[in-house]
Amino acid sequence: MSTAAATTRRARLLRAELLRSHRTFTWGSLAVSLAMAVYCLVLAQAARLNGLYDDGGQWDGNILAWLSFYPAAVALPIGALTGAMAEWREQRWRYGGTAWRPVPAARSTLARAAVLVLAALAAQVVLLLPVVAHGLLLGQGLGPAGRYLPFGLLMWVGTGGAALLGALACRLLGGVGVGLAPAVAFVCCVAGAVGAESAGWQLRPWTWLMRGSLPLLGVHGNSVPLEPGSPVWHWPWWPSAVLLTGLFAAALALLVAVPERSLGGRGRIRRLAKAGQIQPRRQGHGVSTSRPVFAALPASPRLSGRRRPLRALLLVLPWGVWSLLAVLMVAFISLVNALYGSGTALSVLGLVCLPVSATVAGMTAWSAQSGARRGLLLRERVGVLDAVTLGLTTVFLSAVATVSWVAAGGSAAAVSGLAPAHMLLVAPWVLLMSTAAAYAVNQLAGLATSVAVAVFGLLTSLVIAGTEVLSEALWPAAPWGWGQVVSTAPGRWVLVTGLSALLAAAGLGACVLGGRSAALRAGT
Structure with a gap:
């Protein structure tokens, strides 16, 4: 197969997975990012107008400091929930018949992972666009793009990795992973905010996202704005990005390595060994594979009797x-x-x-x-x-x-x-x-x-x-x-x-x- 044909097949597979994710929580999760941006903007303006907060002359009421609530409590849980729900949806739908496609399982998993990563990128765009638009409406310009653009990149890698880990948890645990993944992610967010400024943070993965966000947002781990001259201003953010990228790659490799799980965890999905080959399921003696036909039934009336x-x-x-x-x-x-x-x-x-x-x-x-x-x-x-x-x-x-x-x-x-x-x-x-x-x-x-x-x-x-x-x-x-x-x-x-x-x-x-x-x- 030529390189052009292989590229076309991959593009078609990605397009098919994008179509299958239409009107699901994968893209519905963008509403959370939009709500978070609006929430931070309203909270910042309300606190400033009521004299509860001094922005210190920062751009757009020091909105970047208010955005620290996003990595501290929201980004990882919603990312993990998005990945877990995507995998759980596939299990409930029995992968929508995609197991019968002449496509290797690893390639299908990579296509679904690409959709999750694209959704994570879109979430960061939806988060930052209202903030930048609000700054422009106030006549304060584009603001410190050198801070919020790296922050968006950091959030993209972090939430993308969380989505892959959420999908992995659901593939291993089934429906339990839908609740467990965001709960563990929230605990990691809180623990990361507490330990982001401590020594040895490199050995604690839950601190990586918050650690890199501190100098970009200008806050301490408890979301209190940094003092002028604080050493945190000079901390580099790229080590966190590198570590999160490594975690992202590890999560992707594990997700590809773990086989797809059927509904209820009773087995793994069998795929076609070769393109065009059909492998019917085994059936016992006397079991018919034809679909039964039922006559149309009238609407059931409300049952009589004592209601309890x-x-x-x-x-x-x-x-x-x-x-x-x-x-x-x-x-x-x-x-x-x-x-x-x-x-x-x-x-x-x-x-x-x-x-x-x-x-x-x-x-x-x-x-x-x-x-x-x-x-x-x-x-x-x-x-x-x-x-x-x-x-x-x-x-x-x-x-x-x-x-x-x-x-x-x-x-x-x-x-x-x-x-x-x-x-x-x-x-x-x-x-x-x-x-x-x-x-x-x-x-x-x-x-x-x-x-x-x-x-x-x-x-x-x-x-x-x-x-x-x-x-x-x-x-x-x-x-x-x-x-x-x-x-x-x-x-x-x-x-x-x-x-x-x-x-x-x-x-x-x-x-x-x-x-x-x-x-x-x-x-x-």
Whole structure:
């Protein structure tokens, strides 16, 4: 085969994979980058206009420093989620018949990896374009291109590698990798931000992305702007780029080496040994390969009889998984209380544990019943099913939050007259709101979008609700952290309760409006 013909075949394969990725989270993840850019721009301008932040005369309100939240919390989890969802989608579709193409498995994997890398590049373009456009609109020119262009390159390599590692995790672990990959990536982001300025960072891969970003964005590892004359300004960024490129190459090699996984992990996909050769599956004696033909069935009427949605959902919801996670949450809060005191434990509970537990419960509550949703709708209305689901989930989470609050030393703090008692007062409403949001997004937009929204919500909780100066003026923009907001400003508990109930009702209403179409999609 000539070189031109081989190039044409590769181009056709890449074009086919690009077409197959159309209208999937691979490209839908670009919305996260756009939302991150808009979020940082709004946050920077709001903080400056309210006198909460001095930009020091930097370009565009020192927006590059605000962009440090992207590598510190968002870039790697979303990259890993994109790769994991792409691989999980292929497994659920049984690779869409591509195993029968006269194309080697390694070449197909490389084409899919190229699509992920192109999506990672597009994500960085979408992140930086609004920032540069905003600077031009303010009449401040293109700004320090020598800083944000290398930053974009660094993010491209880092998120591309995270996407490949996410796909590898899903290929090895199946559906478990979809949740595990972004969770591990988020932990790596936090650990990287903590250890980016420490000695020996070269031996800790989770610090590479943040280490190279510090001099480019002009921040410390905790996103505090660098002081004039700080030695961090002079740190080179290219060693991080080289190390991340090596990690990228290793992830790509491993992804190509690991064979494709069939649905459920029961075997590996068999491919054609030669071009044009057909290998039919083995079949047992008496098994027909012809497709059965069914007569058209009339629409099933709503079944009569006594309705028991509460009992049905009690049997469906994943109580075992929730109980295990609840035990881990209480143990974690107890450990933080023992090591750092009740103040830190209560902050971790309000900023991290409450929103994360509600998000996980909301997503898994829908996933547990999505397959049987069409059958459930034959016996009960959509609104009743969703309301009972959210009610059961909130009651369980409220009980766990109460135990965690006691483990964090909240009762002792309340006796001493501190505000954490108000956190316990509004916790059921904040949990209801967060659970309804995760449940509705997972039902209407899919698991990947729900995880992306959860990561973004957790970031707002940590940045706004976790900073007393920003929380004073911007707390309505951080609903996931309203439990912590009330603990520091108890006078807002009535307003937080009302807003949480209103947002929960909006989430329930969205589920009612789109519940039937979601049930049809889940049942196909």
